[in-house]
Amino acid sequence: MITFAKMNEELKEKWLLVEEMLQQRFGEKIDEQTILFVIGLQELGKNDANYSKEEKLDIIHIGICTVLSGLGYYQLIGKDDDDWPHFKNIKKLPSEVQGENQQHFLKEAIINYFDI
Numbered sequence: 001m002i003t004f005a006k007m008n009e010e011l012k013e014k015w016l017l018v019e020e021m022l023q024q025r026f027g028e029k030i031d032e033q034t035i036l037f038v039i040g041l042q043e044l045g046k047n048d049a050n051y052s053k054e055e056k057l058d059i060i061h062i063g064i065c066t067v068l069s070g071l072g073y074y075q076l077i078g079k080d081d082d083d084w085p086h087f088k089n090i091k092k093l094p095s096e097v098q099g100e101n102q103q104h105f106l107k108e109a110i111i112n113y114f115d116i
Contacts (some may be wrong), residue, residue, distance in 0.1 A: 019052055022038070026038075032107065035110055037059055045083075070112045071109050
């Protein structure tokens with residue numbers, strides 16, 4: 001998990017608001033990966049409860065692409081025959097987005113997604 005010492009105060013406060021909002025919605029604190037899964041499910045728009053492990057990873061990928069599309073890194077290019085969204089990478093991620101910086105970057109994208 002990212003050390004909050006590396007995040008500015010405003011970003012920390014916004015991340016805590018995201019966590020609080022989702023904790024109220026789901027009744028427990030959920031981690032970043034679960035948040036991306038929830039976003040992916042929302043974007044997928046399907047109510048199937050039984051997803052395979054591979055499908056769950058695909059749903060997380062949809063969540064990642066969705067939040068990064070809000071920052072201009074991905075673009076929705078359409079849906080396949082099963083109505084699953086597909087994205088195209090349209091801008092390279094900054095080279096410094098690795099390790100803890102990657103988590104920080106995703107948190108910023110999630111905050112942006114929830115418009116907090």
